[in-house]
Amino acid sequence: MSSTEDSPMTSAETKKPNYYLIWFLLFVLTMVEVGLAYVSALPRNFLILILLALALWKATLVAMYYMHLKYERLRLILVATAPIPLAIILVLGILLEYAQ
Amino acid sequence: MAIAATVGEHHDEQSFIRRYIFSTDHKIIGIQFLFTSLVFLLVGGVMALLIRWQLAYPGQAVPGGDPVSPKFYNSLVTMHGTVMVFFAVMPLLVGVYSNYLIPLKLGAPDMAFPRLNMLSFWIFVSAGIVAMASLWVEGGAAGAGWTAYPPLSGAPRYSGVSLGQQMWIISVLLFGASSLLGSVNYITTVINMRAPGMTLFRMPLSIWSLFITAILALLAVPVLAAAVIMLLFDQTLGTTFFLPADGGQPLLWQHLFWFFGHPEVYILILPAMGIVSDIIANGSRKPVFGYHSMVYAIITIAFLGWIVWGHHMFQSGMNPLLGTTFMISTMAIAIPSAIKVFNWLGTIWRGNIRFHTPMLFAVGFVALFTVGGLSGIFMASSSVDIFIHDTYFIVAHIHYVLFGGSLMAAFAAIYFWFPKMFGKMMNEKWGAIHFLLTFISYNLAFFPMHLLGMGGHMRRIADPTMYEFLQPLQPLNRFITISVFLLFVAQLPFVVNLFWSLFRGKKAPLNPWDDNGLEWTVPSPAPHGNFAVTPTVYRGPYEFSNPLVEEDYWPQNAPPNGREGKAATIGAES
Amino acid sequence: MSQSTNEAVVMTGGVSAEPGMRVYNQKLGMWVFLASEVMFFTGLIGAYIILRFGTDAWALPGIPLEEGGTPLAIQLTALNTFLLICSSVTMVKAFAAIEHGDQKGLRLFLVLTVLLGATFVGVQVFEYIQLAHEGFLPRCAEELAAVVPNCNLFGSTFYTMTGFHGTHVSIGVLCLIWVTVKAFRGAYSRENHGGVEVVGLYWHFVDLVWIILFTIVYLI
Numbered sequence: 001m002s003s004t005e006d007s008p009m010t011s012a013e014t015k016k017p018n019y020y021l022i023w024f025l026l027f028v029l030t031m032v033e034v035g036l037a038y039v040s041a042l043p044r045n046f047l048i049l050i051l052l053a054l055a056l057w058k059a060t061l062v063a064m065y066y067m068h069l070k071y072e073r074l075r076l077i078l079v080a081t082a083p084i085p086l087a088i089i090l091v092l093g094i095l096l097e098y099a100q
Numbered sequence: 101m102a103i104a105a106t107v108g109e110h111h112d113e114q115s116f117i118r119r120y121i122f123s124t125d126h127k128i129i130g131i132q133f134l135f136t137s138l139v140f141l142l143v144g145g146v147m148a149l150l151i152r153w154q155l156a157y158p159g160q161a162v163p164g165g166d167p168v169s170p171k172f173y174n175s176l177v178t179m180h181g182t183v184m185v186f187f188a189v190m191p192l193l194v195g196v197y198s199n200y201l202i203p204l205k206l207g208a209p210d211m212a213f214p215r216l217n218m219l220s221f222w223i224f225v226s227a228g229i230v231a232m233a234s235l236w237v238e239g240g241a242a243g244a245g246w247t248a249y250p251p252l253s254g255a256p257r258y259s260g261v262s263l264g265q266q267m268w269i270i271s272v273l274l275f276g277a278s279s280l281l282g283s284v285n286y287i288t289t290v291i292n293m294r295a296p297g298m299t300l301f302r303m304p305l306s307i308w309s310l311f312i313t314a315i316l317a318l319l320a321v322p323v324l325a326a327a328v329i330m331l332l333f334d335q336t337l338g339t340t341f342f343l344p345a346d347g348g349q350p351l352l353w354q355h356l357f358w359f360f361g362h363p364e365v366y367i368l369i370l371p372a373m374g375i376v377s378d379i380i381a382n383g384s385r386k387p388v389f390g391y392h393s394m395v396y397a398i399i400t401i402a403f404l405g406w407i408v409w410g411h412h413m414f415q416s417g418m419n420p421l422l423g424t425t426f427m428i429s430t431m432a433i434a435i436p437s438a439i440k441v442f443n444w445l446g447t448i449w450r451g452n453i454r455f456h457t458p459m460l461f462a463v464g465f466v467a468l469f470t471v472g473g474l475s476g477i478f479m480a481s482s483s484v485d486i487f488i489h490d491t492y493f494i495v496a497h498i499h500y501v502l503f504g505g506s507l508m509a510a511f512a513a514i515y516f517w518f519p520k521m522f523g524k525m526m527n528e529k530w531g532a533i534h535f536l537l538t539f540i541s542y543n544l545a546f547f548p549m550h551l552l553g554m555g556g557h558m559r560r561i562a563d564p565t566m567y568e569f570l571q572p573l574q575p576l577n578r579f580i581t582i583s584v585f586l587l588f589v590a591q592l593p594f595v596v597n598l599f600w601s602l603f604r605g606k607k608a609p610l611n612p613w614d615d616n617g618l619e620w621t622v623p624s625p626a627p628h629g630n631f632a633v634t635p636t637v638y639r640g641p642y643e644f645s646n647p648l649v650e651e652d653y654w655p656q657n658a659p660p661n662g663r664e665g666k667a668a669t670i671g672a673e674s
Numbered sequence: 675m676s677q678s679t680n681e682a683v684v685m686t687g688g689v690s691a692e693p694g695m696r697v698y699n700q701k702l703g704m705w706v707f708l709a710s711e712v713m714f715f716t717g718l719i720g721a722y723i724i725l726r727f728g729t730d731a732w733a734l735p736g737i738p739l740e741e742g743g744t745p746l747a748i749q750l751t752a753l754n755t756f757l758l759i760c761s762s763v764t765m766v767k768a769f770a771a772i773e774h775g776d777q778k779g780l781r782l783f784l785v786l787t788v789l790l791g792a793t794f795v796g797v798q799v800f801e802y803i804q805l806a807h808e809g810f811l812p813r814c815a816e817e818l819a820a821v822v823p824n825c826n827l828f829g830s831t832f833y834t835m836t837g838f839h840g841t842h843v844s845i846g847v848l849c850l851i852w853v854t855v856k857a858f859r860g861a862y863s864r865e866n867h868g869g870v871e872v873v874g875l876y877w878h879f880v881d882l883v884w885i886i887l888f889t890i891v892y893l894i
Contacts, residue, residue, distance in 0.1 A: 016770065023763045027756065034752045037893040038736045048894050055889035059882045066766045066878045075695055076705060083319055083709050086406055087716040090323070093410070094355045094724050096422045209686045212699040280710055288703045292683050292694040299692060318710045326717025330834060338813030339830035341721060346826040352724055356717060633687035 017065045029058050122222075124214035125628055129221050130200030131521060133191045134514070140187035140228060145588055147180040156574075156581035158563040171260055173562035174243035179235065181246030182268065185368070186275050187228050189502060192510045193371040194279075194317070195224065198286045198310045200517065204619035204626060205307050207295025207635045207657075212288040220281035227274035234267035242268035245560060247361070250342035250353050254334045262335075269332045276325045279317050286314035295618070295657075297637030301395070302656070304617060304641040305388060308395050309374025312402045316363045316370075324360035327353060354416055358409040366405045369469075369501060370398060372509030373440055376462045378641070379512050380444055382615050383459030384451025385652045387642035390443040397436035397443075404433040414482040415489045423482045430480040434473065441470055452645065452652065456613065457531030461512035464539050468504025472497055475550065490560075493553025499546045511538075511594070518598075519612045523625040524605030530597045537590035545583035548576050614653045616641050621657060639664075704872045708879050711842075715883055718838060719890070722831040731823035735893060742823055745810045746832070747801055748892050754797045755888045758843075761790035762881040765874045775864035777857075784854040784870075787877065791847040798840050802833075832891060839880070839887055846880050849873050 033054050036047060064070040069077055120128060153160075154168040154176075161167045168176065199217065203210050211217050234241040241264040244253035248268070256262035290311040294303070303311075330341040331353065340346035342353045381388045388394060410418060410426030444466045453459070475497040478484050488494060511534075518526050555573050557564060564570040564577060611620035618635055619626065635657035643654035648663045682690040683699060695702050726732060737743030764786040771779030809815025812833045814825035822828065853873045856862065862870055 019763055019766050019770070023759065026759050030752065030755055030759070033889060033893055034748065037748070040736055051889050051893055055886050058885045062762060062878055062882045062885065066762050066881075067875055073696060076697055076702075079695075079702070079705050079709060082315075083712040083716070086319055087712065087720070089406060090355075090359050090716060091720045091723055093359075093407075093422070094352065094720070095727060097351065097355075097419050097724075207685070208691070212683075213703060280707075283710070284703050284706050287706050288699055292691060292697075292699055292702055293685065294692040294694065295685070296689060296692055318706065319713045322710045322714035323717040326714055326721065329838075330718070330721060330830075333812065333830065333834060337830075338826075339834070340813075340826045341725065341830055341834075347725065347729055347824050348827070348830075349725060349728060352721060356721065629686060631686050634685040634689035634691075636689075 017070075019065070022061055022065045026058055026061060029054050122218060124210070124218045126199045126203050126211045126214065126217060127521070127626055127628075127630075129217055130196050130198075132221055133195035133199060133224070134521075136225060136228065137188050137191040137195060140183050141192065143232070144180055144183040144188050145591075147176050147183065148584060149588060151176050151180060152581040152584045154562060155564060156578040158565050168562070170562045171240060171243060174245075174259070174560070175235070175241040175261070175264070177560050178242045178245050178248075178268075179231070182231065182242070182272075184502070185246060185364070186272070187231065189368055189506050189510070190279075191224060193375075193506060193513075194282065194310065194313060194367065195221070197306065197371060197375065197513055197517075198282065198314065200521065201306060201619065202286055202289050202310060203293070204520075204622070204630055205304055205617050205641075206290065206293060206298055207618050207631060207637065208289060208293040209629050209631065209634075211285045212293060213285050216281050217285050220278045220285070223274055223281070224278040227271045227278060230267050230274060231271035234264045234271070237263045237267065240264050247357060248328070248331065248353075249357075250331060250334065250348075250350050251344065253331060254343050256335075266332060266335055269328045269335075272328050273325060276321045279321050283314040283318040283321075286310060287318065290314075295634050295637055298618075298656075301392070302637055302640045304374075305377035305391070305394055305398075306371070306374040309370040309377075309398055312398050313367050313370045316367050316402055316405065320360045320363035320367070323356055324364075327356035327360070351413075351416060351418065354413050355409070358412045359406075361412060362409040363402075363405050365501070366401055368506050370401065372465065372469075372506045373398070375509050375513045375516075376444065376465050377440075377447075378615075378617070379458045379462040379516055380447050380466075381642045381644060382516075382613055383454050383456060383462065384448050385454065385644045386447055386451040387640070387644060388443065389446030389449075390439075391640065391642065393439055394443055397439045400436040401433060404429055404436070408433055411480060411482075411485075414485045420482075427480060427482045431477070434477055434480070437473055441466060441473070455532075456515075457526070457528055457535060458512040458516035458613075460532060460535040461508050461515065464535065465505060465508040465512065468500055468508060468539075468542070471547075472500030472504055475500065487556075488553055490558055491553035492549040492557045492559065495559055496546055496549035496553060499549070503542060503546070508538075511535075514598075516613065517619075518601070519608035520619055520624050520626055522602055522605075523608050523623075524601050525608050525612060526601040526605060527597050530593045534590065534594045534597065537593070538587065541583050541587040541590050545580050545587050548580055552576055552580075611655075614651070616643055616653050616655045618656055621655060698868060700868050700872050701875070704875050708875065711879065711883075715835075715838075715886075718835050719886070722835060723890070725827055725831060726824075729824045729827065733822045733825075733828060739808075740821060742821060744892075745805060745808055745818070745822060746892055747804065750797065750801060751888060751892055754794055754801075755884065757790050757797070758794050758881050758884055761787050761794065762878050764790060765877045769867070769870050769874050772857075772862050772867040772870055773864065777860070777862075780857050780862060780867075780870065781854070784850065784857050788847060788850045788854055791843060791850060791877070795840060795844055795847060798836065798843075835887055835891060839883055842880050842883070846873075846877050850877065 033051055036042070036050060063080070069080055123129060150162060150168055151173070153162055154173055159167050199211070239256065239261045241261070242248065243259050243261045244265065252258045253265055259265065290307065330339070333339040334341050334343055334348070340348040342348045342350050344350060377388050377394060408426055408430045410422060411430045414423055448463070475493065479488060479494065479497060515526055515531055518524070552573055557570055557573055565574060608624040610624060613620070618637070621635065622630060637656045638658070638660050639654065639656055641656055645652045646654050649661065681698070682693045682696070685691050731742070733742055733744040735744050735748050739745055764783045768780050768783030768787060771783060809818035810825070810829055812829045814822065814829050819825040850873060853869055856869065
């Protein structure tokens, strides 16, 4: 029923991030994002790039720390991230339609 | 965590309904998929007969009925494709054999999530019911092709079909949900529930292919789901995803659909390839030639399969530069497939061949799949495709890989695992007759379609005689129709054999084919819980004619006999 | 259901399986499922990106509605985004609590997560009602379509993406309620709390998708 071997605690169980620190980081990033969106002085492409980067940063924080991926084995990380290249291929491939 | 299913446990007290209708036993679920998909195979086959009748004798009344109207013809080609792809071939290969074989061949007592498994089957049934019901609603069944391109599929004013098209979408969504649940089960089980010693590179190729197929389905089907949801909203909520009037893009649908659609065709063929590998090794009494390269070929096909989708869209008006990149990747994907064909030949070469019925179908698969693959190379060239796109050349290709490929492998699988499923043997003589009649009538029916296509005969047209340039091809159309009718009749020995053997077949021994898989170490039919104690695996799955043992096979879980050295067993993991 | 991440699944007769992923079945199954969910949202979000890329004008934030600016309530949704992020924190705190066998902490944080999640859904529904009043729908009202560029396309993509996300959140809330009820019945312990971890993974995923959605639908 339970573990048949007397195994040492893995890194997944010992390392614990500071969840409140991540929370604060996410809060700050969200504020920055909303603020930037209202600054019409920025060139449009630059704004889009920055906002996307910030969003991806926040998403990565949630995935790595709240979903614990930073402390999981590589195999599980592969399972979790496998769709990402496909998503990129799909969107880029179709966007190329407009590239003349 | 313990899965407390031991052989002959408390499940004996379960009612008939819990045991055979709402069963969580993967074997029962596999058998449920088997009978359900055979029924849909029949439905799809009848639709094909009606299509062929109309093509050979346009406008003439179907014997005992009315003529096929152009609108009904559109529904026929749509539903024939839909039923065959989603409700016949996919469940026959994936639904049946992923469910039945994965736990048995890996030494597990059942799937990782047995109740989700049961849910997956019943959602599949509901999908089928919705699809069939759509034939009777006002406006008729969906009529925009199984590929449902908008704007035709997006608005009733174009297709004449309203509710039917929406029901088509609902049934596809339900099917997608069923497929998703299945994939989660298969992937988790293969990763986490292999018997000790069953390393990944000791798994049979049938399991490898079903595993990779599950990953393809997991990641491709959701994109289809997203696309059909948007189509449904266009039809019902007035959204503008694909309808050009308000900024929608019809081409977007094609990209989304084929991004799913191409991995889908590999979902349809990879299990067939894996099953055929198992059966050819068994029939040749030899290990699979190049087992590792077979695995890498499956993985490569799966990888490349994600970047070839545009070859379905060469003539859509897409960006030609993009078309070129798709052409290159499509040509490339022929290579791993060819590797597999050569490895099958290498397996058979100088084998001690047993011509049992599964072997006949497996070898037939290799021949016919090769033909289908060769026609694919023509289509891969975007410039050649200008002439053959949307013609019967494509229809020939599709059917060579789907019927000559997937379905032949499905037949091989049915004959091969029937003894383990039902504890009875099917009749060998009638199996051989089924194979011969099918092989001959199949080629008579579908090979001429290449010629039709090169002659310019378009797809999905209800009356070819409307076009003057097609009229000289009518004799070919009639020849094909007659052959298709013969092909349909050729399935009769199979059906009779199947049902007769269920009740009156010879009792099957534990291991009628002298095979190495773990499933042949348990009684026939396999008992609930599968293994009294989880077996330990000592070698790869294809230890046939190994000089270290007396018999010409060496089951995966037979204990070592002390004569093995480091390099003794072929197919052992590195 | 065990949480020890280096334990193989135990099969018939007490025999352990090959190590595999070294993660218990339910957790592996949830990650596999989430991979498919990524593809689902890719389809919807990808369609939005592509459709919008093909337009020459879009309703942007910071511009009044009458001048063709966004009809969406950015500040309210920013607050909502923050609430959802808070719910992720309470969720992971609930999991951390039961990892130490802290039943009280588990229950408290689970209840907070449910409340925050339900609030998120409530605010979204409220926003939908407001937008519908203004005429912003999957097919925009004529007066609005005259002012907001590509209003129909905006409406189509907006409601589909946020609607499906909202549905996922709602299902998550229902699952969370179920887990919370079980927690109050003492179903979880330090040794056995896989249900909390697995529902937590789903919940964080839903938050993650929203982080992306909020940025590309509301802010860009």
